[in-house]
Amino acid sequence: xxxxxxxxxxxxxxxxxxxxxxxxxxxxxxxxxxxxxxxxxxxxxxxxxxxxxxxxxxxxxxxxxxxxxxxxxxxxxxxxxxxxxxxxxxxxxxxxxxxxxxxxxxxxxxxxxxxxxxxxxxxxxxxxxxxxxxxxxxxxxxxxxxxxxxxxxxxxxxxxxxxxxxxxxxxxxxxxxxxxxxxxxxxxxxxxxxxxxxxxxxxxxxxxxxxxxxxxxxxxxxxxxxxxxxxxxxxxxxxxxxxxxxxxxxxxxxxxxxxxxxxxxxxxxxxxxxxxxxxxxxxxxxxxxxxxxxxxxxxxxxxxxxxxxxxxxxxxxxxxxxxxxxxxxxxxxxxxxxxxxxxxxxxxxxxxxxxxxxxxxxxxxxxxxxxxxxxxxxxxxxxxxxxxxxxxxxxxxxxxxxxxxxxxxxxxxxxx
Amino acid sequence: xxxxxxxxxxxxxxxxxxxxxxxxxxxxxxxxxxxxxxxxxxxxxxxxxxxxxxxxxxxxxxxxxxxxxxxxxxxxxxxxxxxxxxxxxxxxxxxxxxxxxxxxxxxxxxxxxxxxxxxxxxxxxxxxxxxxxxxxxxxxxxxxxxxxxxxxxxxxxxxxxxxxxxxxxxxxxxxxxxxxxxxxxxxxxxxxxxxx
Numbered sequence: 180x181x182x183x184x185x186x187x188x189x190x191x192x193x194x195x196x197x198x199x200x201x202x203x204x205x206x207x208x209x210x211x212x213x214x215x216x217x218x219x220x221x222x223x224x225x226x227x228x229x230x231x232x233x234x235x236x237x238x239x240x241x242x243x244x245x246x247x248x249x250x251x252x253x254x255x256x257x258x259x260x261x262x263x264x265x266x267x268x269x270x271x272x273x274x275x276x277x278x279x280x281x282x283x284x285x286x287x288x289x290x291x292x293x294x295x296x297x298x299x300x301x302x303x304x305x306x307x308x309x310x311x312x313x314x315x316x317x318x319x320x321x322x323x324x325x326x327x328x329x330x331x332x333x334x335x336x337x338x339x340x341x342x343x344x345x346x347x348x349x350x351x352x353x354x355x356x357x358x359x360x361x362x363x364x365x366x367x368x369x370x371x372x373x374x375x376x377x378x379x380x381x382x383x384x385x386x387x388x389x390x391x392x393x394x395x396x397x398x399x400x401x402x403x404x405x406x407x408x409x410x411x412x413x414x415x416x417x418x419x420x421x422x423x424x425x426x427x428x429x430x431x432x433x434x435x436x437x438x439x440x441x442x443x444x445x446x447x448x449x450x451x452x453x454x455x456x457x458x459x460x461x462x463x464x465x466x467x468x469x470x471x472x473x474x475x476x477x478x479x480x481x482x483x484x485x486x487x488x489x490x491x492x493x494x495x496x497x498x499x500x501x502x503x504x505x506x507x508x509x510x511x512x513x514x515x516x517x518x519x520x521x522x523x524x525x526x527x528x529x530x531x532x533x534x535x536x537x538x539x540x541x542x543x544x545x546x547x548x549x550x551x552x553x554x555x556x557x558x559x560x561x562x563x564x565x566x567x568x569x570x571x572x573x574x575x576x577x578x579x580x581x582x583x584x585x586x587x588x589x590x591x592x593x594x595x
Numbered sequence: 596x597x598x599x600x601x602x603x604x605x606x607x608x609x610x611x612x613x614x615x616x617x618x619x620x621x622x623x624x625x626x627x628x629x630x631x632x633x634x635x636x637x638x639x640x641x642x643x644x645x646x647x648x649x650x651x652x653x654x655x656x657x658x659x660x661x662x663x664x665x666x667x668x669x670x671x672x673x674x675x676x677x678x679x680x681x682x683x684x685x686x687x688x689x690x691x692x693x694x695x696x697x698x699x700x701x702x703x704x705x706x707x708x709x710x711x712x713x714x715x716x717x718x719x720x721x722x723x724x725x726x727x728x729x730x731x732x733x734x735x736x737x738x739x740x741x742x743x744x745x746x747x748x749x750x751x752x753x754x755x756x757x758x759x760x761x762x763x764x765x766x767x768x769x770x771x772x773x774x775x776x777x778x779x780x781x782x783x784x785x786x787x788x789x790x791x
Contacts, residue, residue, distance in 0.1 A: 449691055456688045459680065494653065496645065594635040 187579045189571045197567040204561025211554025223283030228526040229558040234272030239401040240265035245362035253586030254593045264573035273327035289533035290386040333365045344583045351583035373398045385529040388466045396447045403440035404518045407511035427500045434499030445486035484517030597768040599740040603756035604763040608634045611734040614759035615640045626739040629729040644777040652706045659701025663694040715774045
C-alpha cells in the first residue's frame with residue numbers, strides 16, 4: 180500500500196455531486212413547501228423524519244465501530260475511517276434536531292397541546308395526563324439535549340483516540356485498549372438512548388400508542404441502512420483507487436450484514452405486527468389499523484423493499500462477490516430508499532391524522548393519500564447532499580487508513 | 596478391490612496451505628485434503644468448485660415454507676375450522692412462526708441428508724478413516740494412485756510433498772474409494788496463499 184493513496188482528497192466530481200444534491204434538494208423542498216404552506220404539520224414532520232434518518236445513520240455508524248472495537252472485529256480495520264467519518268455527522272444532525280424539535284413541537288406532537296391536560300376542558304385526555312410525568316415539553320427537551328451531548332461527547336472521544344494513534348506509532352495498542360472502554364460505554368448508552376429517543380421523537384407522534392420493541396425496530400432499520408451506505412461508499416472509494424486492500428472478502432462480509440440485518444428487520448417488523456394483531460388491544464392495534472386502512476400500499480411496499488427484495492437479491496454468494504457489484508449497488512439503494520420510506524410511514528400518517536382529527540383512532544372510514552411529493556424528495560436529496568459533504572470532508576481530514584491500529588494486518592489478510 | 600492413496604502428513608495449516616499451492620503449480624491435483632478444523636482459503640487453493648449445498652438448502656427451505664402454508668391453510672380453513680380469538684379461519688399472520696420453523700427444519704434436515712449421501716457416509720458401515728491423526732492434530736493431503744500410477748509421477752509427488760514440509764509420506768490402502776471432489780472447470784486459478 181503506497182502512502183500516496185493513504186490520503187483522501189475529495190474528488191471534484193464527488194464534491195460537486197454533494198453540492199448539487201444539496202442545492203437541488205433545497206430548491207425542490209422550497210417549491211414543495213410553498214405549495215403546502217397550509218399544512219405546517221406535513222412540513223415539520225417531513226423535516227423531522229429526514230433529520231432523524233440521517234442523524235441515526237451517523238449514530239449507528241458509531242455503534243458499528245464500537246461493536247467491532249469491543250468484539251475484536253479486526254476485519255473492518257482497513258476501512259474503519261469510513262464509519263468514523265460517518266459518525267461525525269452526529270453533532271451537525273443533533274443541532275438540526277434540536278432546532279426542529281423546538282420550532283416544530285406544536286406542529287408535530289399532538290401531546291404538546293396544553294388543552295389536553297385541563298381536566299375541565301373539552302379536550303381533556305386522561306391517558307395522556309397519565310403519561311405527563313414523562314411526556315412533557317420540559318423533560319422532552321432535557322432528554323433530547325442530553326442524548327445529543329452524550330452521543331457527541333463519546334463520538335468525539337472515539338475519534339480523538341483514533342487520530343492519536345496515527346500520531347503515535349508506538350501507542351497503537353494502548354489507544355486501542357482505551358477505545359474499548361469508550362466503545363463499551365457507547366454501546367450501553369446507545370442501547371438505552373436508541374430506544375428512548377425513538378419513543379420521544381417517533382413513537383410519541385401517536386402518543387396513545389406504544390410498542391415495547393419500537394426502539395429495536397428503529398435500531399435494526401438504521402443498522403442495515405448504515406451497512407448499505409458503507410457498501411456504496413466502499414465501492415466508490417475502491418473504484419477511485421483508494422483502499423486497494425479491500426477485497427471480495429470484505430465486500431462479501433458487508434453483504435452478509437446487509438442480508439442478515441434485512442432479515443432481522445423483517446423479524447422485528449413481524450414480531451411487532453403479529454403480537455399486536457394477535458392480542459387485538461385497541462390502543463395497540465390502532466397504529467397498524469390506521470396504516471392498513473389508509474396507507475396499505477406504503478405499508479406493504481416497505482416490507483417488499485426492506486425484506487423481500489434484499490432477501491432474494493443478496494441470498495447467493497455470487498451476488499456478494501461479483502466484481503461488477505451491480506446487484507450489491509441495486510440492493511443497497513433499495514434498502515436505503517426502503518428504510519427512508521419506512522421512516523415516512525412511521526411518522527407522517529400519525530402526525531397528519533392527529534392534527535386533522537385530534538387522534539388517529541377516531542378516523543374510521545377516512546382515506547388519506549400517500550403524500551410523498553416534491554417536498555419529501557427534496558428533503559431527502561438535501562440531507563443526502565449535506566451528509567455526503569460532511570462525510571467527504573471528515574474523511575479527507577485524516578489519513579484514510581488507521582496505520583498504527585493493531586488489527587491492520589488482520590484486516591489485510593482477511594479471509595471469510 | 597483395494598484403493599491406493601499416496602498420503603502426505605503435515606503438522607501446520609499454513610505449511611499445508613503453501614504445500615497445496617506448490618503441488619498444484621507443478622501440475623498435480625490432490626484427491627482430497629483432510630484437516631482437523633476448517634482451514635480458511637483451502638478450497639480456493641485446491642481449486643475446488645463452489646459447493647452447491649446451499650442451493651439444496653434453499654430448495655428444501657422453499658419446500659418447507661410451501662408445505663407449512665398449504666398444510667395450515669387446508670387444516671385451519673377447510674378441514675377443521677376452529678374459531679381462535681375471533682380471528683378469521685384463514686389468518687395469514689398467525690402462520691408465520693410455523694412456516695419459519697418448517698423452513699428451517701426442511702432446509703437443515705435436507706442439507707444433512709444430501710451431505711451424507713454425497714460424501715458416502717452411511718449408518719450401515721463404519722467410516723474408514725484415511726489416517727486417524729486427522730481427527731487430532733495432523734493435516735493430510737491424499738493423491739489417488741489410480742490417477743497417478745506412473746512411477747515417475749509418484750516419485751515426483753513424494754519429492755514435492757517432502758520438500759514442501761510433509762513430515763511423513765506413505766501409501767495407504769483403503770477398502771472404499773474416497774469420494775472425489777469437484778474441481779473447477781478451468782482447474783481453478785492457482786491462488787497464492789496468504790501469509791498469516
